Amino acid sequence: MHFDLDNTLEVAARDYEIWKNTDLDSRIAVVKLIRNQLIEQKFKYATSITKDMHKPISQSLAEVEKCAKLCNYYIEESKRILKGRTIKTGWSEVYLTNEPLGVILGVMPWNYPFWQVFRFAIPTLLAGNTVLVKHASNVPNAAVALEELFRIVGNQQVYFNLPIGSEQVENVIANPVVKGVSLTGSEAAGKSVASIAGKWLKPVLLELGGSNAFIVCEDAILDEVVPVAVRARMQNAGQSCIAAKRFIIHNKLKDQFIKKFVKELKTFKFGDAMNESTSFGSMAREDLAEGLEKQMRDSINMGATLVHGGKRDGAFFEPTVLTNINVDMPVFKEETFGPLAVIMGFDDFDKAVALSNGSNFGLGVSIFSKDVNFIKSKIASFDEGALFINEMVVSDPSVPFGGIKNSGYGREMSDEGLLAFVNKKTVVIK
Numbered sequence: 001m002h003f004d005l006d007n008t009l010e011v012a013a014r015d016y017e018i019w020k021n022t023d024l025d026s027r028i029a030v031v032k033l034i035r036n037q038l039i040e041q042k043f044k045y046a047t048s049i050t051k052d053m054h055k056p057i058s059q060s061l062a063e064v065e066k067c068a069k070l071c072n073y074y075i076e077e078s079k080r081i082l083k084g085r086t087i088k089t090g091w092s093e094v095y096l097t098n099e100p101l102g103v104i105l106g107v108m109p110w111n112y113p114f115w116q117v118f119r120f121a122i123p124t125l126l127a128g129n130t131v132l133v134k135h136a137s138n139v140p141n142a143a144v145a146l147e148e149l150f151r152i153v154g155n156q157q158v159y160f161n162l163p164i165g166s167e168q169v170e171n172v173i174a175n176p177v178v179k180g181v182s183l184t185g186s187e188a189a190g191k192s193v194a195s196i197a198g199k200w201l202k203p204v205l206l207e208l209g210g211s212n213a214f215i216v217c218e219d220a221i222l223d224e225v226v227p228v229a230v231r232a233r234m235q236n237a238g239q240s241c242i243a244a245k246r247f248i249i250h251n252k253l254k255d256q257f258i259k260k261f262v263k264e265l266k267t268f269k270f271g272d273a274m275n276e277s278t279s280f281g282s283m284a285r286e287d288l289a290e291g292l293e294k295q296m297r298d299s300i301n302m303g304a305t306l307v308h309g310g311k312r313d314g315a316f317f318e319p320t321v322l323t324n325i326n327v328d329m330p331v332f333k334e335e336t337f338g339p340l341a342v343i344m345g346f347d348d349f350d351k352a353v354a355l356s357n358g359s360n361f362g363l364g365v366s367i368f369s370k371d372v373n374f375i376k377s378k379i380a381s382f383d384e385g386a387l388f389i390n391e392m393v394v395s396d397p398s399v400p401f402g403g404i405k406n407s408g409y410g411r412e413m414s415d416e417g418l419l420a421f422v423n424k425k426t427v428v429i430k
Ligand SMILES: O=CCCC(=O)O
Pocket: 111, 112, 239, 240, 241, 242, 394, 395
């Protein structure tokens, strides 16, 4: 079917004029309809995810349910967040209103094809904007299913799927109807989108890669920590920006940690992604698995030791563990977007901090210790967007989410996510 980009941009701009004047109660009512439809048809939506990127169906269902949770959060909270505020000054009245900006472009990735779109689109729409979504080319079923789902909105369309190639994104950003861009994707995509948006002076939110450290201190209880560590790395076949990628373990616990980690990996059930008991699937594409294999091989050639796994069959990459890592290896320096854990040791906590900060990314870090007060005293020494103590780094609708350094800038979810694309208009009355 022929897709007319210019016409779509025109309609998105025209419908924005209606949507921005739709009161917040009505926008919230629309989000309720979207949520209801999502839950009623959750198997259909989950199947579109699994078909596109081979995620086991139980995990696709969990992704769809998380989208509903995000809707519930904003259904409850958006009035409070968008309310604006008054400011006491020498004038008789000063206040701030939060107004929409216009048509906002979302450039979205394939690893959580529904979740990533929901966390961009729901708050952006509730603020009164309309959205264009340029989804990843390897999730076409999810992209179409999402547009259909959001079409539930009465008289006007507020969500537009753009089935375009990445080479067309520049023109979309440059188009005067587009007033901002949110990108979740690679560091390279972030640099490109940020420079184009900069040229046209349009606000941009970047949620890029990560190479989170997972630090285990000497006093941690391994039987509690290891199942969390495995989940933190192997979730979504390792294809998550916030997955733990570099395990930094106190030297007194390191050998035991490795043993228990590998034992836990052996409990995974591989198989048909549509089978509800499958707990570990293949990666989304063969070229991605090949890329991970290269990072692993290059690191082994530089002295890393393969402890477990390491085999690839097409897009299937065995859960893999490497140790004897140094900071020059690709598995340390680059993001490993697949099921590969690298394990390093430390004696002194400051060394663990230095290793954690030794990445160009700065999305999040997990630290496990009984001495929470000690860890709290060290919070400022971590260059990260988030620090989770005795918990893996997770995303949650009520908690701001985003990074620093090459992980991007801006925050999604919580109050910050709803205020990401608004004009905070100041009103002063003498
Ligand atoms: O891939 C990055 C985000 C994953 C998540 O929100 O859980």
